[in-house]
Structures are given as structure tokens and as C-alpha cells.
Amino acid sequence: MGSDPHGRFVQIYEHAYRPILGYVLRRCEDPDDAADVVAETFATAWRRIDEVPPGDEARLWLYGVARRALANHRRGERRHEQRTAALREQLNASNALTGPSAAEYTQLGRAFRSLSDDDRELLSLVAWEQLDTKQVARTLGITRNAVRVRLHRARRRFARALADAGIDIPLFERTAL
Amino acid sequence: MNLTDLARVHDDDLGGDPAGQASGAGARALLDSIMSEPPGRGGRRWTGRLRGPVPWLAVAASLAAVTALVATAATTPDGQVTHPTSTSALPTAEPSAQRILLAAASAVLKAPTSGAYWRTSTISGRDAISPDRGYVIRRRFSKEEWLARRPGAQSWWVTRYLGAKPLTDEDEAAWRKAGAPTRWKYPMNMTGYEGVNSGEVVRAAAEEKVGSRLRGKWKNSGGSLTKELVTWDEISRIPSGEQELRAYLEQRITDRANGRWGNDPQWREAALQGGCMEIVFGLPVSPAVRASAYRILAGLPGMKSLGRVTDPLGRTGEAIGYQVDADSARQNVYDVIHVIDPETGLPLASWSATTVELVGGRSAKVTSFTAYQEMGWTDAKPSLPARRE
Numbered sequence: 001m002g003s004d005p006h007g008r009f010v011q012i013y014e015h016a017y018r019p020i021l022g023y024v025l026r027r028c029e030d031p032d033d034a035a036d037v038v039a040e041t042f043a044t045a046w047r048r049i050d051e052v053p054p055g056d057e058a059r060l061w062l063y064g065v066a067r068r069a070l071a072n073h074r075r076g077e078r079r080h081e082q083r084t085a086a087l088r089e090q091l092n093a094s095n096a097l098t099g100p101s102a103a104e105y106t107q108l109g110r111a112f113r114s115l116s117d118d119d120r121e122l123l124s125l126v127a128w129e130q131l132d133t134k135q136v137a138r139t140l141g142i143t144r145n146a147v148r149v150r151l152h153r154a155r156r157r158f159a160r161a162l163a164d165a166g167i168d169i170p171l172f173e174r175t176a177l
Numbered sequence: 178m179n180l181t182d183l184a185r186v187h188d189d190d191l192g193g194d195p196a197g198q199a200s201g202a203g204a205r206a207l208l209d210s211i212m213s214e215p216p217g218r219g220g221r222r223w224t225g226r227l228r229g230p231v232p233w234l235a236v237a238a239s240l241a242a243v244t245a246l247v248a249t250a251a252t253t254p255d256g257q258v259t260h261p262t263s264t265s266a267l268p269t270a271e272p273s274a275q276r277i278l279l280a281a282a283s284a285v286l287k288a289p290t291s292g293a294y295w296r297t298s299t300i301s302g303r304d305a306i307s308p309d310r311g312y313v314i315r316r317r318f319s320k321e322e323w324l325a326r327r328p329g330a331q332s333w334w335v336t337r338y339l340g341a342k343p344l345t346d347e348d349e350a351a352w353r354k355a356g357a358p359t360r361w362k363y364p365m366n367m368t369g370y371e372g373v374n375s376g377e378v379v380r381a382a383a384e385e386k387v388g389s390r391l392r393g394k395w396k397n398s399g400g401s402l403t404k405e406l407v408t409w410d411e412i413s414r415i416p417s418g419e420q421e422l423r424a425y426l427e428q429r430i431t432d433r434a435n436g437r438w439g440n441d442p443q444w445r446e447a448a449l450q451g452g453c454m455e456i457v458f459g460l461p462v463s464p465a466v467r468a469s470a471y472r473i474l475a476g477l478p479g480m481k482s483l484g485r486v487t488d489p490l491g492r493t494g495e496a497i498g499y500q501v502d503a504d505s506a507r508q509n510v511y512d513v514i515h516v517i518d519p520e521t522g523l524p525l526a527s528w529s530a531t532t533v534e535l536v537g538g539r540s541a542k543v544t545s546f547t548a549y550q551e552m553g554w555t556d557a558k559p560s561l562p563a564r565r566e
Contacts, residue, residue, distance in 0.1 A: 010212075013199060013204075017204050018192065018198075021196070022186060022191050039207055042207065042208075046216055047216070047493070072519065083210030084207060086205075087203030087204065087206065087207055091196045094194050094195070096190040096196070096197070097185070112183055128187075
């Protein structure tokens, strides 16, 4: 597949760079760590360029890689390599990232954070990455039906967490999901 | 306020931010750095189906190539696991053995957990010095193991001898000089040889695939633990908590030692490591059990990070390893190396290597390896060859 890996990788990078950066920044507190994870994600794609699927599927594939890179990174040490120096500088100066996220201080955020990692990831892929069930299925490597079932359960558990926090569920359901 | 508002930043916000531009300084520097290395050659398919653990301490293998590795890979009661004198020379950027194992532990938590068969496909190789000690030949074997989950269903091995040939160009030149033999007969006294059994005849030609029914204790077994075949029921009872798992393994180790050598701390440590290896790379346990076994392994002394290496099939991964001292059974120090794919938590290969002296003062590296090609639960059926054993 792909006789010119360099050209292909540049294409993939240009298409997926912002979504992947966004994905990682939404799940990683520290911008320096986020830069490491973004670097690791694309380095993995380069190492496996023959396996990266064509078209927009590449983005979904990269979400999966980023998810694993994040999971590994949280347990690891910071690397803060030279290759991310410029990106880290930009992220630390970014206007888009100033202030704590609403997930930190709101009741809604607390209820959301009380969910399991799997539930949170599922709901986030829909709400933040705006994926449909088919895309979520591709990203997680499970069937669409499994996505529907798990999503249903995750929403139910989230509704319960909201109820525990005293948040109006019907209103929330109308606006959020 | 809704869930979307909980996102710290949206992709649209990044569109107006220098950091969010693929053409920006940060993104370009990263791209250039990544592409300054050669692209990977791929090799592992990206399918959830194939994710899963691997037996390399598997099971009592009939294939000598597999058992050779098993014997050196830390489960041997007599083998001593040496502790490297220092790992502090490693730069901090190198992932530690502990980090790799912990990363792998979190990756395997996502592996699929059911199917009709627990299937593992491997290619293994075993190097041997020629009987005249002039060169090294490598024998290669393939093996598929199909362990049936349904009670009473038949489990299978499908094995094939892939043939033998000189390993390197230098070996090939020496082999030609010796008359290019296609058959090597070994003496009964094997002092100074590696990788073959005494009196064995090694042939260059590959053979047909052979299907073997697994019988006896293999019935309803999903593999071995502390060197005994265990039933699916027993496997399902292996505790998942790290402390509980350690206690469970310690008890099995004590039972197995039967009072004879069970108090030797070195033996116990080697046995504990061996049990963890069987779980991590062999048994169809739940992801939680596997993750706990990883964590125990990560906490053992002696595991050393070796960084990124290429395995015998040309794939790259993160390696950990340790040394096995020479002892009465073997004359040389062995390096035992396990390569793990840090992205998936899947092991890629495992090998042991040592250096041997050939005639004429040449020294050569000989290796026994097992490389994992496919592993995990499957609903596929084994394609059985006509030849049976």
C-alpha cells in the first residue's frame, strides 16, 4: 500500500494534526505531556504507515493510537523531547488553553469524572470528537451494535450520576446528548 | 451547559491558535523530526481480533525449538537469574523495563475475551553449530496452537519444519567449503555444541505440515502454569488482584517444590517469574489477571530495559531482558530477551542468545527464538493437514 510513504504521511498529518491535538488536549491536563502524546501518536503512525487506513479512517485509527499513547503516558515519565520543544512553547502560550476547564469545577464535570474511563471515553467521542456510532466502532475496534449498547449504558450511568448530583436530568438529556 | 461544554478546548478553537496549525512551527518541527527516521515496514495488522497474549513459556512443547527457549527463560529450577549490576547508565529518555511492562498492562486491558479457540501462531528458530564446528545453521519451525474452549472439543497443534540453512554469508561460505551438506549428523558427546540434541540428524529440506491431536492432560486445558497443564476451570479461578495472584503463585510454587528446593529464594524467584511469564504470554486469562502478572513481573529485580530492538522477523518493539549465568548445564552466559509492542501490549518475540567459538578462532552468535504472528481468541477453525501424528 502507498508507494510513497513520505507523501502519504504528510497528507495524513495535515488532515489529522488538529483533531488529534484537540483529542489529546481534551484528555490531558498538562500541555507538555499533551505534546509528548501527540508526538508519540504520529511517530507510531509513521512506524506503521502501511497499516494506516485510507481517507478519514486514518483520523479514527489515530484516535485509537492516541488513546493508547495517553494510557501509557499517564503511567510513564515525562519525556519532553527536543522534537516537541516548539510545540510545547506554542501550547504554553496558547489562548485557547487558558483557565481551568469546566470539567474541573462544575457539578456536571464532577458527575462526568465520576464515570469509568470507558464510559467517559465513549461519551467524549460522541460529544467532543462528534463521532457517530459507526465512527466510534471503527475507533474502538468494536461492532456498531456493541457501541450502541455501551453508549446506552454509559448514558444511563451518567444520568444516574447527575441525579445523585441533583442535576435536572430531563433538561440535561434534551441538551447534551 | 452540556457535555460538549466540558471539553477544555474544541477543534474549532484550535483553528484560530498557532499551536493548532499543521503548518505552524511546532507542528512542522514535529513532522520533520518524525520523518527524519525511516518509515516502518508495518507487519502487524490492526485488528482487535489478533490482540491478545502469547504463550512462549507455553506448554511442554514437542518442538525442541520452543522448549529450548523455555528452558532458558527463567522457569528452569536450576537456572539462576542474574541481576544486572547497573542500569543507571541508561539515559532517562529510555523507557524503563517497569514502564514498558506497565504500559503493556494497561494496553492488554482492552483485549478481546472470548472465542471458540485460543489460537497462537509462531515462527521459531534454533541455531546450531555444524558438527565440524565450522559454521552456524539455523533451523526454523512454524507452529499453530488451537486450544478448544468447549468441553470435550479437540485441541490441535499444526506444526511444520521449515528447513535448515547456513545463517550468515560467512556461514554460507564455510558451508560451501565443507561441501554444502544437506544433512548434519551430530555426535553423542555434545560438549561445546549449542542448539541440538546429541546424536541428532538435522536435514536441510523442509517438511510437510503435521497436525497433532492434543490428548491426555491437554483435554480441556488452556495451557500450563508453574509447568503443569491447567484446566479452563482452574484458569478461570486464577485471582486477578496483584497481591492475591502473587499469593496464589507462591502457593503453587511451594506445592510443586514439594519440600525439596522450595526454600531456595533464587529458585522461588525464578519460579515466580516463570509463572508470570506463562500467564502474560501463554494463558487465556482475563485481562485483569494478565495485567496483575505484568505488574508482578515489573516489580521483580533483574528486568532491564534494552530499548528499541528489531526482532527476528524484522519488526521493532521495546525489549526487556536479563542474563542467565553459566552453570553445570550450560557453559555460556545467555542473554534472554523479550520484545513487546508498547502500543498494544503484545509480545512480538522472545529469544535467548549466546556466543560460541567456531574452529579457526571465529566466534558467532547463536540464537533460539520464538516470534509471535497471531494470538488471541478466534471463532475460526484450524485448517488441518492430511499428515497426522
